[in-house]
Amino acid sequence: MKTKLFNSIIFGPITSRRLGLSLGINLLPTDSKLCNFDCIYCECGWTDLKSAPKVEFHKRADVKNQLETILKQLQSEEKKLNSITFAGNGEPTLHPDFNLIIDDVIKLRDHYFPLCKISVLSNSLMLNNSKVTEALKKVDNRILKLDAGTEETFQLINQPLNKRTLKWVVEQLIKFNGDLTIQTLFLKGKYKNHTIDNTTDFEIESWLSNLKKIKPKLVMLYSLDRATPAKDLQKIDAATLNSIAKKVEAIGIEAIVS
């Protein structure tokens, strides 16, 4: 298994269990990753802070033009598109024109595929920026990351680069008044002489307690699928993920294992 980068602005469409046929938008560079987390499991590899100041973002017009070209083509082929999904080589909300690009994408969606949903995968760390928050409120699916129940595990798994705490992230997520999806990656292993396991009873109880405060519409649970930058990590089996999903459903929140 290898870590991978998306080498284009628009990618797919790919079939996703939860999103259906999904066309991806990568707002980050195509030759490197840019993120304000440094997750030990990130399929794009480690975050390289040294190259971050040199990053050139794709121009808003390029994103718009490339998306329109592909939507036109998919429409002429009479394809059914279920989601236009912001994902890719890092955190999409770091793009300085994120809010304007969301407006462009909504217009294009309305014109070419009015029934298609717009989804954004985000780690929540830009939610102190009102432009980002307002833009996220305009899309159909905000899919926001919550990988830990405790502060210690959050810092070990996600390694936020701007010293944000789990408490701060949960406070931001609560502000969506339940109109959001949470995604959580479960893993165990070792990293920098620490044992990490976000499936222990204590972690799950703490995580569930945060979910009760956030009240998401849906929780998506998954585990490792590709090579990870930290080497000593293990995938969590489907039976364990399903039993965690049952605990989520027991507190009245829909859960899906993918």
Ligand code: SF4
């Ligand atoms: S938030 Fe996503 S892109 Fe950023 S380091 Fe974590 S997994 Fe990678």
